[in-house]
Amino acid sequence: MNHNKTIQNYLSFYNHFEGFNGHNGIRITEVREGYCKCEAALTAQSLNPQGSAHGGLIFTLCDVAAGIAAMTTGNRVLTLDASVSYLRVGRGSKLFAVGTCLKAGKTVCFCEAEVYDEDAALIAKGSLNMFRTEMSLEQFLKDLQEQQR
Numbered sequence: 001m002n003h004n005k006t007i008q009n010y011l012s013f014y015n016h017f018e019g020f021n022g023h024n025g026i027r028i029t030e031v032r033e034g035y036c037k038c039e040a041a042l043t044a045q046s047l048n049p050q051g052s053a054h055g056g057l058i059f060t061l062c063d064v065a066a067g068i069a070a071m072t073t074g075n076r077v078l079t080l081d082a083s084v085s086y087l088r089v090g091r092g093s094k095l096f097a098v099g100t101c102l103k104a105g106k107t108v109c110f111c112e113a114e115v116y117d118e119d120a121a122l123i124a125k126g127s128l129n130m131f132r133t134e135m136s137l138e139q140f141l142k143d144l145q146e147q148q149r
Helices: 003-016 055-071 137-148
Strands: 026-032 035-041 075-086 094-104 108-116 122-136
Touching: 003 026, 003 055, 003 137, 026 055, 035 055, 055 075, 055 094, 055 108, 055 122, 075 108, 075 137, 094 122, 122 137
Parallel strands: none
Antiparallel strands: 026 035, 035 094, 075 122, 094 108, 108 122
């Protein structure tokens, strides 16, 4: 299977998976080598007591966007560390995150992520390091599909 087809198959699986990200309404909307864009609808369950997007959702959007961007380099990745700076409150009906893999080394990918509201206002900016496992993205997808059967 070619690499681009593997990425598209993984995203199709990812957007239908009923795990944490699915429960929180996170969907991948665009992906290419070293890049990922995702979104999350703001619902009553994703708001903090002040009525704006919960910081955990914003952090998760950074983690997902950066992680998928890093995975496009061909390996399964795991988050090593992350730092997210919250710049303003997230309001509206949807948030968007863009993740980029700035450097894919042998074992670590250095990534950045940004979260925006519907008006394209920057809500948060993250710096994340992802560990590249020895498992190929193709093998990871096969294993996930087997687990779902």
